[in-house]
Amino acid sequence: MTLSFNKRCYKLLKKVPRGKVTTYGAIAKALKTKAYRAVGNAMNKNPFPLKVPCHRVIKSNGEIGDFSLGIENKIRILKREGIKIKNRKVDISKYGHYFQNTQNL
DNA sequence: CCGTTGACTCTTT
């Protein structure tokens, strides 16, 4: 375990395919922790917001959440990736991504 | 080491 907490977040995040989204809680769980908020912090400090798909991370209730470059921008990007957004919300049951084999990240 | 903060989440009003 040499990677820092945020690096693990980014690495895991890169597994989310285009057109799909995940949640802070899902990432935390995949990392075997309950640090939902720490995940958010990691995203906030994300060095390259577009290189790492942090825009594909939303809240567990389907709301967009927040974004360092602005929520509107985040919504725009998601739409561009083919995700339909209804009234500031995403249908997770339709676009949600399930992580697998999160060991050894 | 302790207290605060935060792109969170779940439960209870």
Place this chain on the structure above:
DNA sequence: AAAAGAGCCAACG
């Protein structure tokens, strides 16, 4: 539906 409370944990000063 909307708000409030409690719980979680890494990072920072």
